[in-house]
Amino acid sequence: MRKPNGYGSIKRLSGNRRRPFVFVISAEGKQKPVAYFTNQIDAEIFQADYNKTHHSRSLPAHQITLEELYHRWLPAHTADTAPSQSTLCSYENSFNHLSSLHHEPFTSLKYMDYQRIIDDMRKSGLSYSSLKKVRSLISLLSQYASKIELTNKNYAPLLSIGKNRQIRPHKPFSRQKINRLYNIIDAPGVDTVLILLYTGLRVGEMLALQKQDVHLRQRYISITHSKTAAGIRIVPIHHKIFHIIEARMKSPGQNLITDDTGKPYDYSRYCTLWRSVMSMIRANGHTTHDCRHTVATMLDNAGANETAKRRILGHAGGDITERVYTHKGLRQLRKCIELLR
Known part of the structure; x- marks a missing residue:
């Protein structure tokens, strides 16, 4: 034009x-x-x-495309919610899946346009999580379109993404495998697996840890970067990994988890290290997220306080009473984490 x-x-x-x-x-x-x-x-x-x-003028007959709406929505949404970097990457990936609709006027898009994208993703073997994220983005864009009085239609709730069928259910580490880690504790990367197994941290949270987030005197770690608001928390340092954390604090670099040169790990590079450790303890097939399942399972088996367990794992509270009125101090959290054996 x-x-x-x-x-x-x-x-x-x-x-x-x-x-x-x-x-x-x-x-x-x-x-x-x-x-x-x-x-x-x-x-x-x-x-x-x-x-x-x-x-005070606009282009005649100008219609906002899906692409323009996305680029208008993202800065506003970022300013309002301050999403994590991983969430921003998720938005970008989901938006890329909608590439065939980028230049279409947003108000002309219908249910079948979106469902066709979802169906094609399912046929290509993409995960349930990917489908859910695309549907979520469509909903967020539709809500923003309603806010700016572009349209009040939201097709996201109507979209079918099928059922979540786990390809490989998560499974906890056995006591034998944990003992094997201690037997080769000086091998590269083994200490990081033990940190995950005795803190319940997400791997991204561990890799983002700065040394200034570790408080050795008070024996706790501050999680300042997480995928959720509930993930911003403190986690007591279990006595079995205290010496590991101490040693990591003396390593080069500002991050707690670095290689020998002080360079921090990104997720991709850490996965290579993880697979090497899993091979050494004959635990191929385990994922980093299995460590969180291990912590949750062991705390359940030990009868841990549910609220304290949620605080340690960075899960949102189950009800309004727990979220607003229940406070767990460092002493209670330490008592909970020490239930791990």
Whole structure:
């Protein structure tokens, strides 16, 4: 669509730039750059908003596409909810699954358009979790569209994603396998598995730990980066891994979990280390999340206080009384974590 005179223009600059797109306007016979962007859709959104604000005009017959709606929604949603980096990556992946609809006007999209995407994902063998995340994104975008009075239709609740059939149910580590870890405790990466088994941390939470989050004197760890709000918590250091944490505090780097050079692990690199340890203790097939299941199972078997267990694992409370009125101090949490044998 040809844009009217005085509407400004978007140009792509040459070279390898972090923000190669620029929105320019004509001023005093010259083109004046107003703002720079990493992608064209952000530049077009800015252009439209700029003209509404400064000239009170919009492009005739302009319809907001799914792509434009997503790029308008994401900054607003991020400012309101402060999602974790993993959540932001999840939004991006889900949005990419909707790529065939990106340039369609959002108000023209119907139930079958979305269901077709879901069905194609199922046929290609994608997980139930991936389908659920796409449906969730569609719902969030629809809610935002209602908020800005674009449309009040939300097809997400109608979408069928099938049943969640676990390919491999999680299973706890046996006592024999845990003992094998202690037998080879000096092998690379073994200490990190024991940390997971005696804290209940998610692997992402462990890898994000900074040394400043570890309080050796008070014997607890502060979790400041987690996938959920309930995940922001403190976890007492079990006496069986205290010496492991102490040794890690003396290693190079700012992160608690690093390689010999002080470089922190990302998830992909850590998975390689994990598989090596699992091979050494003949536990191939176990995943990092099995450590959380092990902690939960052992605490259940030991009769742990349910609220304290939820606090340690970073699960949201089960009811309003537990969420609002029940407080568990470090002493109660330490009593709970020491039930692990």
